[in-house]
Structures are given as structure tokens and as C-alpha cells.
Amino acid sequence: MATTALSRNPTLGCIYRSLASKITLSQLRSTNPPFRPFHGFPPPYLLRPPLPQSEIHLDAIYRRFLCSSTSTTATASASQASSSTGGFSEGNSGKGDKSDQSQNTSEQGKSVRGGPVSWLSFLLLVATGAGVIFYYDNEKRRHIEDINNASIAVKQGPSVGKAAIGGPFSLVNHNGKAVTDGDFLGKWTVMYFGFTHCPDICPDELQKLAAAVDKIKKSAGIEVVPVFISVDPERDTVEQVHEYVKEFHPNLIGLTGNPEEIKKVARAYRVYYMKTEEEGSDYLVDHSIVMYLMDPNMEFVKFYGKNNDVDALSDGIVKEIKQYKKVKA
Secondary structure, three states: OHHHHHHHOHHHHHHHHHHHHOOOHHHHHHOOOOOOOOOOOOOHHHHOOOOOHHHHHHHHHHHHHHHHHHHHHHHHHHHHHHHHHHHHHHHHHHHHHHHHHHHHHHHHHHHHHOOOOOHHHHHHHHHHHHHHHHHHHHHHHHHHHHHHHHHHHHHHOOOOOOOOOOOOOEEEEOOOOEEEHHHHOOOEEEEEEEOOOOOOHHHHHHHHHHHHHHHHHHHHOOOEEEEEEEOOOOOOOHHHHHHHHOOOOOOOEEEEOOHHHHHHHHHHOOOOEEEEEEEOOEEEEEEOOOEEEEOOOOOEEEEEOOOOOHHHHHHHHHHHHHHHHHHHO
């Protein structure tokens, strides 16, 4: 069985012969018990006769060659594995270099793309902005023209509704004669509410009204009747009003009445008035500072505040009168 194992396994046979070659025949024969290099195997001299000395040397050389080949093969395998690992490392290193290079290229590209705006882009931006501004100006101008045209069309068209200003009244003029709103029919009238003891506002407004009436007659040939209505019935008697109105214009008509009549006419024309700073018989009256333009039917046309000067007041009245006549024609 041992012989069969040695014949089937060349490596074991080689090792066995190598060990056997180191032992001389005399050593094997003098061994007691007989020397067995491997347990279970028969002594070498029973397997084959002893080899000559020359064959022993050749066998040693063969064993050395086999051992050298084996170690060379192991070294080559290790070297190949090392080279493979090195190649993988070099590949990774190469890939890393390429990655770094591509990253640098990418960063360079970004820096180029993210740089300052070019002149072409700047010019396009300026041109676009100028176009937007030009378009906005045109639209704004067109919108203003549409508003103006619509306002003119509304003024030229028929009146849809009038403010609830005005109404019947019964008072006494500066000559002591009873008058009503019917006495002013067929005339253009401008009515102002105040009081004769007014320190500054009323005189200024009545002077402005007198100057506007004269200018309207001179420039447009239109007769306008100025009317002053007192809101201080306790002090503004007929005599007091008479002396007061003649200081401003010869055609100025002064009206007064009892407290109830004054209250009624003030409510009809939406006029506010109230006594202030009362000290015995000396007091002031706080009131609305408004002039009302009334048409020949004693219907309200337009009101004018304190901010209108003589020219604005006269021009505004003439414009309203002409517009009124145009609509009625």
C-alpha cells in the first residue's frame, strides 16, 4: 500500500528518495530497529537497491531544482499579485489625477461663466430697460388722454344727476323788501354765506366775487348777480347789511332774516355755521367758505372754494355758463 502511495504521489516519492539518499546503506543496516523515515513505509533498502554516489548527487541537484522552481513560482505569483495591486493603485491614482484635472477644468469653466457681465449683455439690458420705459410712458400718456376725453365727454353730455343743493327760501333784502328764490329766476347767480362782523375772510371773498363779476361782464358779456346771505341774524339787521354790501359792489344783494329763516336756507344749501368765542355781544361765527353758482332755474351748477382766485373763479363761471348754453341749444 505504501509503494502504491509513493507511485501515485510523485511529490512524496521525491521527498522520500531525498531523505533516503542522505542515509548510507551501512547506516540503514546498522539501525536496530530498522530506520523508517515515514511511519508505515518499509525501509528504503527493501524498496530498491542503494544508489551509486553519482546518482545521489544528481538526485540532490534535481531536488534543489524543484525547490527553486517552487519558490520561483511563489515569488512570481506574489510579484504578479503585487503588480496587480500596484496597477489598481496606479489606475486609481490615474483616475484621481483625471478627476482632479476635470474638477479644475470645471472650476475654470465656472469662473469664466460666473465672471462679470459682458458688454453685449449690458447693452441688451439697457435696450430692454429703455424699451420698457418708453412703453410705460406711452401707456401712461394714453391713459391720461383717455381720462381727459372721458371727462370732457361727461361734461358735454346730459346731466345724470345733480347735488341736492339749493331750495326755496323767503328772506329780506338790504332794502327791507321780502324776496324769495323765485326773484332770481332767469339770472345767473353766485351766492355766498357770511356775516357782516367777519374780520377778514368774508371781506376777502366778497371782494373776489365783485372782481370776478366785473371781469365776466367785460370778457364774456354775461350778467352774473352776486348775493350775500347772512348767517348772523341776531346782529345783521337790514340796516347793517345795507351798509355792508355797498362797500363791495353796487349790484351785490344782501339778504337776512330771522333765525329760523336763516337756518332753513343754510340747511337747503348745505352750509355750516356756529357761534364761537362768545363774550357778551361780541362773538364770531364759524361757517363754510363756499360760493354756489346757480343757473337761471335756481338749480345748483357748481361750487367754488377759497382756493380759487379772481381769474380761476371768473374763468370757471364763464366755462360753466357756456357749457350750459351748449347743452341747452
